[in-house]
Amino acid sequence: MNPEANAILITADRLWDGTGGATLVRPTVRVVGERIDAVECGLLPPSSCSGDRIDFPGCTILPGLIDTHVHLVMSAQATNEAIIDQVLRESDEQLLARSLANAQAALRTGITTLRDCGGKGTIVRQVRDRIRRGEVAGPDVLSCGSPITTTRGHCWWLGLIADTHDQVRQAAERMLREDADFLKVMATGGNMTASSDPMRAQYDPEALKSIADIGRQSGKHSAAHVLSRVALPGVVAANYRTIEHCDWRVEEFRYEFQPDLARRMIDQDQIVGLTMSGLARRAFLPEIKHINIGPVQRLDMRFACERLMLDLGVRYTIHSDAGVRLCPIDRFDLGLQAAQVELKLTPNEILRAVTATAAEAIGLPDRGTLTTGKRADLIVVDGDPLKDLACMGKVRAVMKAGQWQVK
Ligand SMILES: [Zn+2]
Known part of the structure; x- marks a missing residue:
């Protein structure tokens, strides 16, 4: 030819x-x-x-663009309760249609690759495979299947529960058997799930290490959700490829950056995912200023700590966490602008985070x-x-x- x-x-x-x-x-x-x-x-x-x-x-x-953390099955409604209810109530057919529509909306806004950090059952994998086979248009999708979490822990309603060391290993192995592209663990509780506690570690360092090791043995990377500093030493010791959110919170309203831990992240070339989701877009969504909840009240503290981490030289991607409250998948542009306002990053730095660095973070050198x-x-x-x-x-x-x- x-x-x-x-x-x-x-x-x-x-x-x-x-x-x-x-x-x-x-x-x-x-x-x-x-x-x-x-x-x-x-x-x-x-x-x-x-x-x-x-x-x-x-x-x-x-x-x-590469968004390294989205949730295709979720609906970005105004409250967490509404989103959880939607995921639990919708049939697999409805969730599949929603996820596919979300993936295609992302593509139209310039996202050609996305990494889904938590779906339900095989929904996200089905979306990934239909796009990969060329049956439907869409971005390249990487799927973790469902995130590994504890009984009533963060995102328990996505369905992959593991409490003991044995159950944790089985959950990781099951995701790989079901053709996950990477493994995701909820290392702490999350804001979204009222029955979980963001200030507590959901797993001990041994459990965290077993997940990352099982991934590595199959040539897959792993991602850890971290909303308070308590889980960070275990996530760093286990050398997770990406640390999602990487929150340095130590008390309800206190953050404390730990340079030694950040230096070890740099030495291991771990990459943090900075979350510029709905609530972080306060500069562009005035209604958020009136939402009087902890995650909004803490934003100044959070961003100050993230800035210390970036000044030290920790590498980062910027992700949307799309699907969570007030965070539709087709407004990644607002998240990028919020990173400029809140973290004082330059457009050049922000765009690198969502292209070259993101590709490296999730293992796609092409x-x-x-x-x-x-x-x-x-x-x-x-x-x-x-x-x-x-x-x-x-x-x-x-x-x-x-x-x-x-x-
Ligand atoms: Zn998430």
């Missing part, structure tokens, strides 16, 4: 390639098959390519940057998001593996 014949040339005003370097002016991206063949500055003469050409005046080309040989996952947004992150809400086109998904 003549490779020229199926080449696609994409041009725009500028391109940001995910490696952290400067923005290219008047770039041309050449896609052959599902890969990026070349990224060049300046326009190629028309005679150099007989393939499709498409120009996006006024726009910026970026790598496809994507995350727009460089020769990578999979052609790219988006086109109106304007210049390096100057104004609000442009991330104006997605004009989405390509996944060399195929236009939105154009």
Whole structure:
């Protein structure tokens, strides 16, 4: 086959390639098959390519976004009770339809890969596989199946309960047998589940280590949900690939950063997932300021501690936790803008967190940057998001593996 014949040339005003370097002016991206063949500055003469050409005046080309923590089965309603009730009440068919719709909504906003951190039964895996087989459009999905949790613990209503060491091992092995892409454990309680306690560890260090070890033996990474510092030493000792939320809270209204622990995370190249979900978007959702609950009251303390962690050099992704309250999957752009306001990160740092770093965090080295040989996952947004992150809400086109998904 003549490779020229199926080449696609994409041009725009500028391109940001995910490696952290400067923005290219008047770039041309050449896609052959599902890969990026070349990224060049300046326009190629028309005679150099007989393939499709498409120009996006006024726009910026970026790598496809990667949201490393979402919940496809959840509905992002205003209260936790409503979301839990929805998950428990809906039939598998309804949950499957909801999850598929969520995945497709994410794709339209530029998310070409997402990692689902907790579903019910085999729902998320079914979505993943239908997309993978090409039966339906959607982003690439990584699934943990369900998160491992304790009786009445955080997200017990997703159905994967394990209390003893034996049960923990069995739960991890079962998820791998059911073709999970990674393992997820609820290392502490969570805000969402009233019967759990975010200030308490749900598992001892031995249980935490057995999950991460079982994952590693099968070549899978593991993620730990941590909403207070009590569980962090065990999660660091077990070397979980990603630490979700990574909250340094030690008392109801006290946070305490521990540099020694953070240095060990850096030495092991662990990556934290900073959560910019609904409640963290207070700067853009004024109604949140009036919600008088702990997680909102504590935001200043939380962000101050996260800033200390970032200043020390801990690597991070930024995720949405989409599906939780007031956090619809199609507003990742608000989460990115909230990270700029609350954590004083630059657009360049924020975009790296949701492209190159995210790909590395979840073990997908074939994507995350727009460089020769990578999979052609790219988006086109109106304007210049390096100057104004609000442009991330104006997605004009989405390509996944060399195929236009939105154009
Ligand atoms: Zn979550």
